[in-house]
Amino acid sequence: MIAITLPDGSVKQFKSETTPMGVAHSISEGFARNVISASFNGKTIETSTPLTKDGELVLYTWRDKKGKEAFWHSSAHILAQALEDLYPNIKLTIGPAIENGFYYDIDLVDNTISEKDLTTIENKMLEIARGKHTFSIRESSKADALGYYKEQGNQYKVELIKNLEEGTITFCDHDNFTDLCRGGHIPHTGMVKAIKLMSIAGAYWRGDENNKQLTRIYGVSFPKQKELKEYLALLEEAKKRDHRKLGKELELFTFSKKVGQGLPLWLPKGAALRERLENFLKKAQTKAGYEMVVSPHIGHKELYMTSGHYEKYGADSFQPIKTPNEGEEFLLKPMNCPHHCEIYNSKPWSYKDLPKRFAEFGTVYRYEQSGELHGLTRVRGFTQDDAHIFCTPDQLDQEFKNVIDLVLYVFGSLGFENFTAQVSLRDPDNPEKYIGSNENWDKAEKAILNATIEKGLDYVIEKGEAAFYGPKLDFMVKDALGRSWQLGTIQVDYNLPERFELEYKGSDNEHHRPVMIHRAPFGSMERFIAILLEHTGGNFPLWLMPEQVSILTLSEKYEKYAEKVLNVLENNEIRALVDNRSETIGKKIREAEMNKIPYMLILGDQEEVENSVSVRKHSQGDLGSMTAEAFSLLLNDEININKKEFIV
Numbered sequence: 001m002i003a004i005t006l007p008d009g010s011v012k013q014f015k016s017e018t019t020p021m022g023v024a025h026s027i028s029e030g031f032a033r034n035v036i037s038a039s040f041n042g043k044t045i046e047t048s049t050p051l052t053k054d055g056e057l058v059l060y061t062w063r064d065k066k067g068k069e070a071f072w073h074s075s076a077h078i079l080a081q082a083l084e085d086l087y088p089n090i091k092l093t094i095g096p097a098i099e100n101g102f103y104y105d106i107d108l109v110d111n112t113i114s115e116k117d118l119t120t121i122e123n124k125m126l127e128i129a130r131g132k133h134t135f136s137i138r139e140s141s142k143a144d145a146l147g148y149y150k151e152q153g154n155q156y157k158v159e160l161i162k163n164l165e166e167g168t169i170t171f172c173d174h175d176n177f178t179d180l181c182r183g184g185h186i187p188h189t190g191m192v193k194a195i196k197l198m199s200i201a202g203a204y205w206r207g208d209e210n211n212k213q214l215t216r217i218y219g220v221s222f223p224k225q226k227e228l229k230e231y232l233a234l235l236e237e238a239k240k241r242d243h244r245k246l247g248k249e250l251e252l253f254t255f256s257k258k259v260g261q262g263l264p265l266w267l268p269k270g271a272a273l274r275e276r277l278e279n280f281l282k283k284a285q286t287k288a289g290y291e292m293v294v295s296p297h298i299g300h301k302e303l304y305m306t307s308g309h310y311e312k313y314g315a316d317s318f319q320p321i322k323t324p325n326e327g328e329e330f331l332l333k334p335m336n337c338p339h340h341c342e343i344y345n346s347k348p349w350s351y352k353d354l355p356k357r358f359a360e361f362g363t364v365y366r367y368e369q370s371g372e373l374h375g376l377t378r379v380r381g382f383t384q385d386d387a388h389i390f391c392t393p394d395q396l397d398q399e400f401k402n403v404i405d406l407v408l409y410v411f412g413s414l415g416f417e418n419f420t421a422q423v424s425l426r427d428p429d430n431p432e433k434y435i436g437s438n439e440n441w442d443k444a445e446k447a448i449l450n451a452t453i454e455k456g457l458d459y460v461i462e463k464g465e466a467a468f469y470g471p472k473l474d475f476m477v478k479d480a481l482g483r484s485w486q487l488g489t490i491q492v493d494y495n496l497p498e499r500f501e502l503e504y505k506g507s508d509n510e511h512h513r514p515v516m517i518h519r520a521p522f523g524s525m526e527r528f529i530a531i532l533l534e535h536t537g538g539n540f541p542l543w544l545m546p547e548q549v550s551i552l553t554l555s556e557k558y559e560k561y562a563e564k565v566l567n568v569l570e571n572n573e574i575r576a577l578v579d580n581r582s583e584t585i586g587k588k589i590r591e592a593e594m595n596k597i598p599y600m601l602i603l604g605d606q607e608e609v610e611n612s613v614s615v616r617k618h619s620q621g622d623l624g625s626m627t628a629e630a631f632s633l634l635l636n637d638e639i640n641i642n643k644k645e646f647i648v
């Protein structure tokens, strides 16, 4: 008898050996049709691999990340086969699944491929897919594997195999095609029903620019035509919402080669937006018992040697700044934490003083390769909405809950409703990897889990994903286009208190180490605003809009009345501008719509006589006329629906 345990804990007994697909069929035929790949006892296997002993089986479908990975990995094989069929003397190198699809890097030798050839390749791939070829894994000795590729003159695969260990080398065969491969495929090629090759790019072998430049073909594939269509529509929408494009149109930020790549310049409207976000968080943080601190943009090299950041960022980041004093060196700060540790160290603390919560909108600098830079999401200088909480181990539980409340408040106020919490814990098999006592780790992990459950969060547990210095909780937020972003991190740290010898006097009169929590609900202002732009398409929640109302006059003679209306709005703390240019009202409305101004007030003869305003809402049109006071009340109601006060 073989006992197969499924993820829900149920156990299925089989008289003799079976396969993952066999298990799937025993569950239901409908389910079996959707099974894409499998893992057994944590190892990726084929759906046809014999199961000869007891163990834990996970079956993946298209809905699982692992399922998609197998699907796209298998699609990369189909792409490679199609390319070999069409261009027989090319050399294949590597072709992995990526976040959204797959690619294959090839040495074209003396062939050329351009965008216009992609449809031909797609059609060839679909023809192969329709053959419903099964994938099979075959073990090979190192010598045989080397021999196979040496004969083909494929120096890339030879190099790959040389780095593999004897006994770990496998090939994958399907139809008449063979590739070096670790395994993890869909049951047969016929599951791939829709393919789109997205682009061609150059890529150096092994990412090293001293090596030969290869040709990389990116593609994506789906089990249904409809899913491809939806994906392409989503891409189109994402292009429209690209924060780099919107940031320019809405005049929020810019970049200058003269200032330096990856160093954003905030324009007045963008700076005002940032300030509003900062003030919003500051207000909530003050209520939650945080105290603001300020630290400089640089710090002594030794500070970062103590913290360990020099070791981590030193070689690959901005290099030390020298002073006229021989041997004296400073670093641009890559993290605020060391500074905050020294703020904590500025005086002795008793357990009665804790927790201390130091918050700072601290700007940090990290050198990213220029190829890695991307708008506001990957930059070289950014401002974290940082805070560090220093508490006793017993306070961890409550502090964690408080931070979760704050993060949920932030998300709620900004329209992020769809998120999951990812709890990263120790790898139970490698306890020696972690700093801090077992007892403290148990306490911290329990505190995170308790808080997560008590707050009713949807969560996943990732064992082995904790940093060496402590467990953490990350919020994975889905935006309006269904894309996942990591926002809001809460991280326990046993390392820095040790390195900086932080202490407090306990009720036993002895010295103890406090626990440190790093947390940033936004993450960084730059990245957060980028995500917010793409999530809302620039239609921010009303309370955050740089300009909430545009007052449009029918002609210049209504200027006085417009000023009067503006006054009423300003007295009600509404941000508005008057557009009194001698342009047609149609043009003024179009421009206000383009600039995503939430409300337009149109003023002419009738409005002036009736002492009213005609209201238009962005992308919705006419809302009728009312007094400026009534409109202000309406607007403030709308603002307050989103932006509730933070209640501790």
Ligand SMILES: [Zn+2]
Binding pocket: 073, 074, 077, 172, 181, 182, 183, 184, 185
């Ligand atoms: Zn493979």
Ligand SMILES: [Zn+2]
Binding pocket: 335, 336, 337, 388, 518, 519
């Ligand atoms: Zn920190």
